[in-house]
Structure formats: structure tokens, C-alpha cells
């Protein structure tokens with residue numbers, strides 16, 4: 001029996017691709033014969049067409065339940081009570097659980113659910129149906145100003161969010177007009193303004209047997225409350241390294257999903273806070289009070305389905321979020337969530353008007369970019385703010401991906417030049433903390449930016465093969481010379497035995513580092529050739545074995561073993 005999907009938009013379309021590969025028959029419930037998902041999936045025999053009706057229609061959901069083994073959703077604004085009923089009637093199973101879908105539909109109840117279970121969320125409070133000035137003043141006292149006022153239900157893709165900057169009658173009026181005119185009607189709640197450092201998301205997947213996996217955290221960049229760009233993996237500079245924040249984000253996301261019933265993929269959106277968490281006053285008894293003081297994470301919201309912040313997984317991960325959702329709900333083992341490329345970005349193609357021309361222009365720019373894959377969703381009408389497609393760009397380093405997305409972003413007419421520049425320039429890290437490190441390294445591999453990685457990684461791989469412990473450090477392009485020298489001096493103090501220094505743009509840097517330290521330094525001055533990195537290793541293995549400590553697993557003249565291979 002087929003799998004029934006409620007909703008036939010772009011998420012259904014991207015579920016249909018792996019379903020075809022895996023031979024999973026689909027029946028897609030949505031209005032009209034030609035929705036994005038229906039376009040790419042033929043209904044299985046004996047059905048001549050996918051069901052034509054609203055995914056909110058009780059009658060259509062019941063009919064679909066009779067024809068399918070399992071029902072799932074690609075949009076949460078469905079009739080969750082009918083889903084609970086068809087499951088209770090034994091017609092089919094529903095994943096994730098109808099109760100989870102119903103809970104998540106109301107963002108206020110979702111937040112209360114998480115807070116009651118000790119999961120960190122931004123402080124929030126309900127807004128009464130007819131709020132008076134006194135109500136607003138209480139909210140200001142509890143949550144501070146500005147406030148983010150949101151519709152509790154039916155809000156997505158930037159619809160249903162309105163910032164309230166002050167208690168000025170005009171500002172309140174504007175917020176109420178914006179939100180009460182939206183699909184969610186008059187059920188509102190308010191959140192404290194979260195002065196986050198970054199927005200972060202983690203996709204978590206759990207199968208029917210309870211196996212759980214999560215993808216590495218990503219950075220999501222929104223404009224007007226719509227996701228525009230997503231970078232994978234998340235990079236964090238400063239005192240708390242990337243891997244530590246990634247680990248904490250995955251743990252928090254997995255803990256949150258553990259409170260929800262049912263199988264499937266979940267998108268967990270979070271705020272990474274600066275030191276000191278929220279600046280605004282806290283709600284009494286808020287769980288945020290128990291958060292660590294630096295780099296705290298708090299949940300913004302959870303989606304019980306594939307999510308826009310996981311689209312990069314199609315090209316960038318070993319198993320996409322869509323394939324893993326299918327595996328999860330169909331009682332199959334989960335696939336690996338590891339990245340298969342060092343770096344990736346996802347750029348949404350958002351309508352700016354009724355014209356498709358700007359979207360086509362961005363696609364044409366993407367077709368000229370190596371590592372870019374265009375996804376167009378086949379939506380019949382383009383509208384301002386509507387997600388019409390996306391582009392995924394992969395690369396061998398963050399620097400390369402940032403460089404590659406530049407021309408595509410520049411083809412998007414609604415993005416300001418400063419926004420594009422900020423995204424397409426390699427991020428300036430504030431400390432030399434990025435990179436891989438053995439706890440007791442003997443060799444330091446230091447480079448000016450991760451664009452030097454393709455050159456230096458082959459050297460690192462050979463060190464791996466010979467079990468020579470090393471650390472990899474990226475200085476970033478910002479103040480590279482000073483950082484490289486500081487690093488070299490500090491590395492000598494930590495007992496490293498030699499350094500491979502590479503800096504793409506600056507031929508003199510490795511020499512400068514060499515002149516400032518007593519450590520042997522092997523310079524890799526030229527960017528771009530894999531052989532430069534391998535040659536640097538060749539120099540290291542020619543060093544007397546006594547250069548390394550007796551704890552080094554190398555017991556024989558490495559050069560004798562390695563040189564023939566390197567020369568080949």
C-alpha cells in the first residue's frame with residue numbers, strides 16, 4: 001500500500017525524489033492536479049490520479065487513510081483531529097503522531113510544552129484576545145521592549161510575525177492590523193526580543209524503532225522573517241569552538257524532539273545567544289535562568305516535517321533529510337547524516353513580485369557556478385515572499401563556497417549590496433580556534449584561510465596514515481601575519497616539534513613565521529597545488545626521527561617508507 005502525504009508543495013516534491021529511488025509508491029493529497037509534488041510523482045496503480053482536495057478536508061484525509069499504510073505531512077496546518085481519528089479507527093498509522101502535529105500547530109502551546117520540560121526557549125507570554133494598554137504594559141514589564149508578537153497558529157514563511165517597537169498607540173495598531181489580517185486570526189502571543197549572535201538549526205530524525213540521529217548544526221540567515229541563506233556546517237568563532245556549539249545544539253535539539261511523539265524528521269530552530277543570554281527582563285520561573293552564561297542556545301520553534309534549513313542535505317550529506325524522513329516513518333534504519341563536502345550553502349529563491357524573471361536570473365547565474373544545483377519548485381504563480389526554489393552550493397572550503405554564492409546573490413534584486421557582501425565574504429574569525437586537533441599534537445598545520453585546505457589536507461592525510469599527531473589551525477584572512485607568528489610562538493611553548501605553514505595569498509608569510517620561532521617551519525607559500533602540501537610533508541618526514549618525541553608512534557626512518565610513495 002502506498003505512503004500518503006498531506007500537502008503537495010515543495011517539501012512533498014523533494015520527498016518524491018528519494019521515494020522514486022527507493023521504489024516507494026506515493027499518494028499526495030492537495031488541491032489541484034498539478035501541485036509541485038504531484039508534478040514529479042505518478043500515482044501507483046490502480047490509482048489514476050493523486051487525490052484532489054484540501055489537506056485540511058476531513059473527508060479527503062479519511063479517503064486517503066483507506067488507501068495508504070502510513071500517512072505523513074509536509075505541512076503542519078492539517079486537520080490533526082481527523083488524523084488522530086483515522087489512526088484510532090485502525091485505518092493506517094500516522095507519522096509523526098497526530099498529537100505532536102496538533103501541539104506544534106499552536107506555537108504558544110509548543111513553547112509551553114518545551115518550557116515545562118526544562119527545554120530552553122526565549123521568554124514568552126500569551127496575548128489576550130482584546131489586549132488593552134494595561135495588558136501591553138504587563139507584557140513590557142515581563143518581556144521587555146521591543147517585543148516580537150506572533151500568531152499562535154497558521155504562521156509560516158514570515159507570515160504571522162510582527163515586531164512591536166514601543167507602546168506607542170500607532171505601533172500597537174500597526175502590529176494588530178498586520179497580525180489580525182493574517183490567516184492565524186486573533187490568537188496571538190508575544191516573545192521577548194532575542195538579541196542573538198546567530199540563528200542556528202538542527203535537523204533531528206527518529207525512526208519507528210526509536211533510533212535517533214541529528215545533522216550537524218547550520219547557520220540560518222533570515223530577512224523579513226523568511227529564511228534566505230543557510231550555511232553548513234555552522235562556524236562559530238571566539239571562546240567557544242564550533243564543535244562545542246555544534247554538540248550543544250545537537251543535544252538540545254535531540255532533547256526537545258525526545259519530548260514529542262512519533263517518527264520522522266524534525267527541524268529545530270534555535271538562537272545562539274551572546275554572553276549573558278537575554279538582555280531583557282526574564283519571566284518569573286523562566287528556565288532560561290538556568291542556562292550557562294556564555295553562548296547559550298534557546299529554541300525558537302520546531303517543525304514536525306522536513307524543513308528549509310535541511311535542504312542542503314540533498315547535495316551535501318550522505319543521506320538527505322527527505323530520504324531519512326521516509327526511512328524513519330517506514331520502519332527502515334536511518335542513513336548517515338554526515339556531511340559529504342567540507343562546506344555548503346543553500347540560497348532560497350524568493351519571489352519579489354508576480355514576475356518569475358528575477359528567479360530565472362538567479363538560476364541563470366547559478367548555472368554558471370561550479371558546485372551549484374538549482375531546484376525550481378514548479379509553482380504555478382510567483383508572488384512576493386513566496387518560496388519558488390532554492391540553490392545549493394557546495395565547495396571544498398567555506399571560503400570557496402562564499403566566493404561561489406556571490407554571483408547568485410548579486411542576481412537577486414531585493415538584496416542590498418551590504419547584505420550580499422557580508423554573506424559572500426569569508427567570515428572573519430576572532431581567534432585561531434577553527435580546525436581539527438589531536439590532544440597532544442607534535443606537528444602544527446597552520447594556514448591563512450580554509451581556502452588553503454585543499455593544498456594542505458593531503459599532507460594531513462599522510463600524517464594520519466603515519467599516526468603523527470597534529471593540529472590544524474586556520475587563522476582567517478584577518479590579521480593573518482600576526483596571528484601566524486603568535487601561533488608559532490605559542491605552539492613552541494606547547495611542545496610542538498614543527499609547523500607546516502601555508503598562506504594562499506601571501507608568499508612571504510611562512511618565511512616570516514620561520515624567522516620568528518625556533519621551531520622548524522616548513523613553508524607552503526603557493527596556494528592551489530596539492531603537491532605543495534605533499535612536498536611539505538616530505539620535508540617533515542626527512543627531519544631526523546629524533547625531532548619527534550619518543551612518544552611518537554614513528555619508530556623507523558619515515559622518509560624511507562614514505563618518499564617513494566610521495567614521489568609517485
Ligand SMILES: Nc1c(C(=O)O)ncn1[C@@H]1O[C@H](COP(=O)(O)O)[C@@H](O)[C@H]1O
Nearest residue numbers: 007008009010011012074075156157386
Ligand atoms: N514552507 C512550508 C512550511 C513552513 O514554513 O511552515 N510548511 C510547509 N511548507 C511548504 O510550503 C508549501 C506551501 O508553499 P506555498 O504557500 O508557496 O504554496 C507546503 O506545501 C510545504 O511544502
